[in-house]
Amino acid sequence: xxxxxxxxxxxxxxxxxxxxxxxxxxxxxxxxxxxxxxxxxxxxxxxxxxxxxxxxxxxxxxxxxxxxxxxxxxxxxxxxxxxxxxxxxxxxxxxxxxxxxxxxxxxxxxxxxxxxxxxxxxxxxxxxxxxxxxxxxxxxxxxxxxxxxxxxxxxxxxxxxxxxxxxxxxxxxxxxxxxxxxxxxxxxxxxxxxxxxxxxxxxxxxxxxxxxxxxxxxxxxxxxxxxxxxxxxxxxxxxxxxxxxxxxxxxxxxxxxxxxxxxxxxxxxxxxxxxxxxxxxxxxxxxxxxxxxxxxxxxxxxxxxxxxxxxxxxxxxxxxxxxxxxxxxxxxxxxxxxxxx
Numbered sequence: 001x002x003x004x005x006x007x008x009x010x011x012x013x014x015x016x017x018x019x020x021x022x023x024x025x026x027x028x029x030x031x032x033x034x035x036x037x038x039x040x041x042x043x044x045x046x047x048x049x050x051x052x053x054x055x056x057x058x059x060x061x062x063x064x065x066x067x068x069x070x071x072x073x074x075x076x077x078x079x080x081x082x083x084x085x086x087x088x089x090x091x092x093x094x095x096x097x098x099x100x101x102x103x104x105x106x107x108x109x110x111x112x113x114x115x116x117x118x119x120x121x122x123x124x125x126x127x128x129x130x131x132x133x134x135x136x137x138x139x140x141x142x143x144x145x146x147x148x149x150x151x152x153x154x155x156x157x158x159x160x161x162x163x164x165x166x167x168x169x170x171x172x173x174x175x176x177x178x179x180x181x182x183x184x185x186x187x188x189x190x191x192x193x194x195x196x197x198x199x200x201x202x203x204x205x206x207x208x209x210x211x212x213x214x215x216x217x218x219x220x221x222x223x224x225x226x227x228x229x230x231x232x233x234x235x236x237x238x239x240x241x242x243x244x245x246x247x248x249x250x251x252x253x254x255x256x257x258x259x260x261x262x263x264x265x266x267x268x269x270x271x272x273x274x275x276x277x278x279x280x281x282x283x284x285x286x287x288x289x290x291x292x293x294x295x296x297x298x299x300x301x302x303x304x305x306x307x308x309x310x311x312x313x314x315x316x317x318x319x320x321x322x323x324x325x326x327x328x329x330x331x332x333x334x335x336x337x338x339x340x341x
Contacts, residue, residue, distance in 0.1 A: 010040065010103040010104055010105060010210055011039060011040025011041070011042045011043040011103065011104050011105075012038070012039045012040060012043055012104060012105040012106065012107055012120075012124060012207075013039075013043055013044045013045070013046070013091075013095055013100065013101075013104050013105075013106050013107070014032050014039070014043070014044075014045045014046070014106075014107045014109055015046050015048060015087075015088050015091035015092070015106060015107070015108050015109070016028050016029065016032075016045070016046065016047045016048065016109050016110070016111050017048045017050060017084055017087030017088055017091070017108075017110075017111065018047055018048065018049045018050065018052065018056055018060070018111045019049070019050045019052050019056075019081060019087075019111075020052045020053075020054045020056060021056075021111045021112055022052070022054075022055070022056040022059035022060050022063070023059070024111050024112045024254060025047055025056075025060060025111035026059075026060060026063040026067070027114055028109055028110070028111050028112070028113055028114055028115075029045060029047060029063075029069065029073060030067065030114075031114040031115040031116075032045055032109065032115060032120075033045070033069065033070070033073070034115075034117070035115060035117070035118075035119065035120040035121065036070075038120040038121045038124060039120070040104075042100070042104075043072065043104070044072050044073075044074065044095065044100060045072060045073040045074070046073075046074050046076050046091045046094060046095075047060055047073070047074070047075050047076065047111075048076045048078060048087045048088070048090055048091045048094075049075065049076065049077045049078060050078050050080070050081040050082065050083070050086070050087045051077070051078055051079060051080050051081045052081075057075060057077045060075045061075055074094075076090070076091065076094055078090055082221060082224070083221065083223065083224035083225050083228075083271070084203065084219075084223070084224070084225050084226075084228055085218075085219035085220055085221045085222075085223050085224075085228040086221045086224075088108055088219055089218045089219055089221060092106065092213075092217065092218060101210075101213070103210060104210055105124070105127060105207065105208060105209055105210050105213075106207075106208050106210075106213060107120075107123075107205070107206070107207045107208075108203055108205075108206040108207075108208070108229075109204070109205060109206075109251075110203065110204040110205070110253065112204075112253060112254040112255065113204045113205060113251045113252065113253045113254070114251060114252045115205075115251055116141075116248075116249035116250050116251060116252065117249060118248065118249045119138055119205075119248050119249045119250060119251060122138070122246050122247060122248035122249065123136050123138050123205070123207050123246045123248050124136075124207070125246075126195045126244055126246035126247075126248070127207055127209055127244075127246075130195065130242070130244060132240060132241055132242050133209065133241070133242050133243075133244045134208065134209045134211075134212035134236045134239075134241030134242060134243065135201065135206060135207065135208055135209070135212070135232075135233055135236060135241070135242075135243045135244070136195075136201075136207040136243075136244050136245070136246050137150055137151070137198075137201025137202060137205055137206065137207070137243070137244070137245045137246070138150065138205050138245065138246050138248040138249075138250045138251060139245070139248065139249070139250030139251075140202060140204060140205070140250060140251055140253050141250055141251065141252050141253065142252075142253060142254075142255065143252065143253075143254050145252075148253070148255075149180035149181070150201060150202060150245055150250075151196065151198035151199075151201065151245050152179055152180050152198060152199060152200045152201065152202075152230075153176055153177065153178060153179050153180075153181070153198075153199050153200075154179075154199050154200070154230070154234065154283075155179050155227075155230065155276075155279060155280070156177065156284065156288075156292070157280075157284065157288055157291040157292040157294075157295045158174070158177045158295065159177050159178065159179045160292045160293075160295040160296040160299060161177075161295040161296070161298055161299040162174065162177050162178050162179075162299065163178070163179060163296075163299065164295075164296050164297075164298075164299025164300045164302075164303055164320075165298075165299035165300075165302040165303055166299075166303055167302060193247050194247060195244045195245060195246050195247050196244065196245055197242050197243065197244055198243055198244070198245055199233065199234075199237070199243060200229065200230045200233035200234070200243055201229070201233070201243055201245060202229065202253075203228065203229035204251060204253045204255070205250075205251050206229055209241075212236055212239075212241050215236075215239055216232065216235055216236060216239070219231075219232050220232070220278075222278055223275045223278055223279070224271040224274065224275060225271050225272070225275065226271070226272050226275045226276070227275040227276060227278065227279040228275070230279060231278075231279055231282065231283075234283060263321075264318070264319060264320065264321045264322070265321075265322065266321060266322065267321055267322045267323045267324075267327060268321045268324060268327065270327070270331065273327060273328055273331040273332070274331065276328075277289060277331065277332055277335060280292050286336070289332060290332075293328065293329060293332055296325065296328065297325060300320075300325060303318075
């Protein structure tokens with residue numbers, strides 16, 4: 001589907017937070033500029049560099065010259081790497097300080113994501129035409145071209161059990177507890193060709209309505225990386241806003257390019273466990289965190305015998321990174337000993 005330019009909406013600024021992925025970030029900018037007629041004449045594209053320290057700022061500025069980026073594209077270096085929420089908040093503050101936020105939607109786009117043709121137009125139409133739509137996501141495709149989950153349910157203690165157990169019978173009976181349901185068990189997503197409501201969408205493409213930004217002007221910088229977009233969607237939901245996946249061509253997402261999060265041979269970084277804990281405590285309390293840890297362990301206990309016996313999908317692959325549960329428990333116990341800090 002390819003939609004025409006949107007002419008009756010406010011301008012849309014684009015924020016791209018970069019950390020040591022300058023080449024990909026330049027491609028992301030290029031994909032935005034290819035559709036900039038949909039953004040509005042006063043729209044700005046900011047590439048916020050979170051102190052990469054690897055020459056990213058210089059490489060991005062060189063790309064700007066080589067590719068002839070317009071003067072509405074800005075490379076904005078930061079004094080520290082404060083994470084995804086921090087970088088986007090810095091971009092929002094940059095826009096506000098210059099009086100550019102009064103009538104603008106904002107798109108948060110990952111540096112490792114590229115827009116497919118027609119994506120912006122379709123997403124913006126969904127944002128402005130559906131009442132109380134505060135956040136719009138789009139279909140997500142991996143580097144191999146396969147469709148990935150783009151509509152998600154809230155993480156919860158029960159979802160920890162489902163995600164670790166990987167039992168089809170649990171997913172079939174409680175699909176609403178599966179954070180990213182597979183196509184086989186996903187709930188109805190409306191009529192074909194229509195946008196549909198979900199609970200949260202990935203921060204890889206995160207289009208925010210101007211009126212929601214007036215109510216929730218920033219993300220929670222207590223999340224260094226991961227779960228910050230889930231938290232933002234949840235807070236938007238409590239204010240009566242909807243999260244919608246647009247019927248759009250979508251994005252190609254080279255997930256984990258700067259973090260290596262997809263490499264299961266490596267332990268998951270400490271900030272991931274910190275963000276998981278922050279989300280669970282904020283929305284389920286400390287008792288909810290303890291219950292989530294117990295459910296995660298129970299789910300793993302259901303999975304491991306099938307893995308060892310080579311039964312079904314469990315016997316073919318294990319997507320859990322090294323030392324996952326040891327690190328999870330160590331991180332949460334340490335936080336509990338600190339009195340929740």
